[in-house]
Amino acid sequence: MNAIVFDHVSKHYGDVLAVDDLSLTIEPGNTVALLGPNGAGKSTSINLLLGLLKPTAGTIAVHGRTPDEAVRAGQMGAMLQNGALIPELSVKELIDLVRRLYPNPLALDEILKLADLTELAGRRANKLSGGQSQRVRFALAIAGAPRILLLDEPTAAMDVESRLRFWASMHDYASAGRTVLFATHYLEEADEHSDRVIVIAKGRLAADGTAAEIKAGAGGHTVSFALGEQPTAGLDRLPGVTAVEVAGGVATLHTSDTDATLAALYRGTTLDVRELKLSSADLESAFLALTRES
Numbered sequence: 645m646n647a648i649v650f651d652h653v654s655k656h657y658g659d660v661l662a663v664d665d666l667s668l669t670i671e672p673g674n675t676v677a678l679l680g681p682n683g684a685g686k687s688t689s690i691n692l693l694l695g696l697l698k699p700t701a702g703t704i705a706v707h708g709r710t711p712d713e714a715v716r717a718g719q720m721g722a723m724l725q726n727g728a729l730i731p732e733l734s735v736k737e738l739i740d741l742v743r744r745l746y747p748n749p750l751a752l753d754e755i756l757k758l759a760d761l762t763e764l765a766g767r768r769a770n771k772l773s774g775g776q777s778q779r780v781r782f783a784l785a786i787a788g789a790p791r792i793l794l795l796d797e798p799t800a801a802m803d804v805e806s807r808l809r810f811w812a813s814m815h816d817y818a819s820a821g822r823t824v825l826f827a828t829h830y831l832e833e834a835d836e837h838s839d840r841v842i843v844i845a846k847g848r849l850a851a852d853g854t855a856a857e858i859k860a861g862a863g864g865h866t867v868s869f870a871l872g873e874q875p876t877a878g879l880d881r882l883p884g885v886t887a888v889e890v891a892g893g894v895a896t897l898h899t900s901d902t903d904a905t906l907a908a909l910y911r912g913t914t915l916d917v918r919e920l921k922l923s924s925a926d927l928e929s930a931f932l933a934l935t936r937e938s
């Protein structure tokens with residue numbers, strides 16, 4: 645059975661269509677990045693999954709149950725964008741308080757270890773740094789041993805070292821066959837820390853695949869050369885070429901097949917090709933191309 649199913653889900657806030665006929669399935673054990681620019685509908689989708697919002701149309705299933713049923717059964721844990729911690733309690737007390745609310749929680753020591761908080765167990769919540777507070781929020785999200793973990797921009801405002809520690813914790817938790825869905829703006833995080841990337845823009849699905857597939861599918865490579873005064877006609881019809889840009893006397897061809905484009909450039913045109921450069925588009929340009937299109 646799928647872990648998460650969105651079936652033609654839409655969500656309106658008054659006149660604003662935040663999620664627009666979104667259909668997707670996520671299998672158990674996958675770590676999936678939900679990537680999209682500001683206002684794409686990432687938080688709305690996560691809140692719909694948690695049952696905090698109801699869809700205007702369509703249905704959502706979590707291991708075959710409604711979101712409300714799945715939350716009640718302790719199957720979902722979430723780390724949302726802001727959530728206050730109780731300042732007077734120590735890290736250990738706070739986590740223990742929350743874990744006791746669940747039917748089958750993880751052991752306290754295991755949570756502290758997974759969230760990399762063992763050394764901070766006695767520290768009061770109001771004496772934690774921003775990155776440490778985020779680790780406590782992560783600990784609270786996993787306390788009930790949820791099968792599905794939802795993380796809404798979990799590393800926002802973390803420094804580089806905190807991010808590394810955070811992602812190590814997330815991978816440890818996911819490694820026991822759990823499903824993780826995290827929303828992010830950071831392309832490199834989606835690339836490095838997920839098995840699958842779902843790109844949404846304006847509430848719609850813009851791409852779905854591994855980071856490598858998304859890079860390839862969005863015209864993943866560029867071939868550029870000094871064009872000078874030579875004509876550009878026909879460049880857009882070379883095999884593999886998806887877009888042509890000319891700026892400052894340099895032509896840049898976006899291509900899905902570098903070999904075919906290069907062969908045709910040399911054999912099929914009379915252009916004098918100089919200062920040739922090849923580059924692999926990164927996820928960022930693929931992402932920009934995808935979100936621009938939609």
Ligand SMILES: Nc1ncnc2c1ncn2[C@@H]1O[C@H](COP(=O)(O)OP(=O)(O)OP(=O)(O)O)[C@@H](O)[C@H]1O
Pocket residue numbers: 657660661662680681682683684685686687688689829
């Ligand atoms: N409570 C609300 N009332 C009205 N409009 C809302 C509300 N919450 C979100 N929206 C709008 O819905 C759209 C999607 O917002 P959402 O917060 O889901 O996007 P997001 O991808 O999470 O953005 P960000 O990356 O900036 O957090 C945006 O246009 C936003 O302005």
